[in-house]
Amino acid sequence: MFDEVVTILENRKVNAEYYKLIFSSKPLSQNVLPGQFLNIQIDGHENLLLRRPFSYYRVQGNRIEILYEILGRGTQVLAEKRKGHTLKALGPLGKPFTQKLKGKKRVLVAGGVGVPPLVFLAEQVQDKTKPLLLIGCKSKKEVLPKAELRKARAEVRYATNDGSYGKKGFVTALLEELIEREDPKSLFIQTCGPNAMMEAVMKMADEFGMEGEASIDERMACGVGACLGCVVETKDGFKTSCVEGPVFSFSELV
Ligand SMILES: Cc1cc2nc3c(=O)[nH]c(=O)nc-3n(C[C@H](O)[C@H](O)[C@H](O)COP(=O)(O)OP(=O)(O)OC[C@H]3O[C@@H](n4cnc5c(N)ncnc54)[C@H](O)[C@@H]3O)c2cc1C
Ligand code: FES
The missing domain is CATH 3.40.50.80 (Nucleotide-binding domain of ferredoxin-NADP reductase (FNR) module)
Structure with a gap:
């Protein structure tokens, strides 16, 4: 897991719902699997100090793409960022989706x-x-x-x-x-x-x-299992969705 300052290469509207953010980082792009995410500090402003989680959308070499929707203040500010602006990103985080399926x-x-x-x-x-x-x-x-x-x-x-x-x-x-x-x-x-x-x-x-x-789409803060802000109830008790998830099997979830 790495915490990096990244420089935006591209940040543009894709359609009525999504924006695409692109930046490059060698550490953040290594051994990433679908389902994993980055916890991004969008700005140093007081009300945006808490990081926001975003899934990896595409990784090609060191180039990372994120696809996002504007939901609130953080994503609104993110959409206003331009090429050359910087963000702090922590990742790769979380458990990925199962890649190999047996016969299904x-x-x-x-x-x-x-x-x-x-x-x-x-x-x-x-x-x-x-x-x-x-x-x-x-x-x-x-x-x-x-x-x-x-x-x-x-x-x-x-x-x-x-x-x-x-x-x-x-x-x-x-x-x-x-x-x-x-x-x-x-x-x-x-x-x-x-x-x-x-x-x-x-x-x-x-x-x-x-x-x-x-x-599971839980609100997150630390992204590393420390704040317990993202716990979900499973059949084996409460689990953090940032470290033990966000991907859980149906049979685990209550
Ligand atoms: C593991 C994970 C991966 C994610 N991947 C992506 C992604 O790839 N692309 C993307 O656009 N978004 C993704 N999200 C959701 C993203 O984190 C939120 O949209 C973002 O945190 C909202 O921040 P904000 O400051 O704009 O909104 P806030 O001001 O924090 O909230 C605005 C409104 O959005 C609601 N909201 C905030 N966070 C969430 C959330 N996690 N789920 C549902 N509603 C929420 C709030 O209840 C409120 O009504 C992901 C969330 C998780 C947990
Ligand atoms: S976000 Fe802090 S424990 Fe998961």
Whole structure:
């Protein structure tokens, strides 16, 4: 784990929902796996001293990409940063998604801030059967430009709430379609996104006997297991989502 001052190479709007931040760092780009994250101090201002966690979206050599949404003050200030500005970033942090699956078809279920780590995973996996990447968003305006998904080794399907792109409805409607065609027990779900979405996915997994894992979206402060601000309840007691997660298996979570 390294704590580095990094210089922004690029920071731009990608579509109505996402911005892309690019910087370069040798230490922060070594041995990174999808699902891991960086804890970034956006600014030295008093109300922004607490770092914000962001998943690795793409790593190519020393070049690191982050895909983010504006949710509050920190991400608003981040979006105003320009080339040449600096940030402090701590990483790589956390437990990654399982990369090698034994004989199961991988199904990635993503929404909102959960899209970046699952696109990264879809780019890295070497599965025999092509994985499925199911993405849910509000409307066509939030659909990622095709170039962002070019390297994903997955079949990508979208669901939009208003039906302006892909299937109309929530992303779980795509999962429902899938389990009508395929044996749910042959699927392995990996999900990241809004808590309500992940809860719905896990409920379906429970009902149909699907294994899987979820990257839990807990508010974080230290990112290194010291403040206990990010604990989640598991069947083995409380665990820190920054060190023992953010990826947990469905069977572990309460
Ligand atoms: C492991 C992990 C990986 C993440 N990866 C990404 C990523 O790749 N891209 C991305 O855009 N975001 C990601 N996030 C979410 C990101 O950390 C928050 O959007 C960010 O901290 C918000 O900071 P802010 O100062 O803009 O908002 P704040 O002012 O802190 O909060 C504004 C609003 O957003 C809500 N909020 C804040 N943090 C979160 C959160 N973690 N989850 C849900 N709601 C939140 C608050 O409740 C509040 O309503 C990740 C979070 C975690 C835990
Ligand atoms: S963020 Fe401090 S313990 Fe996880």
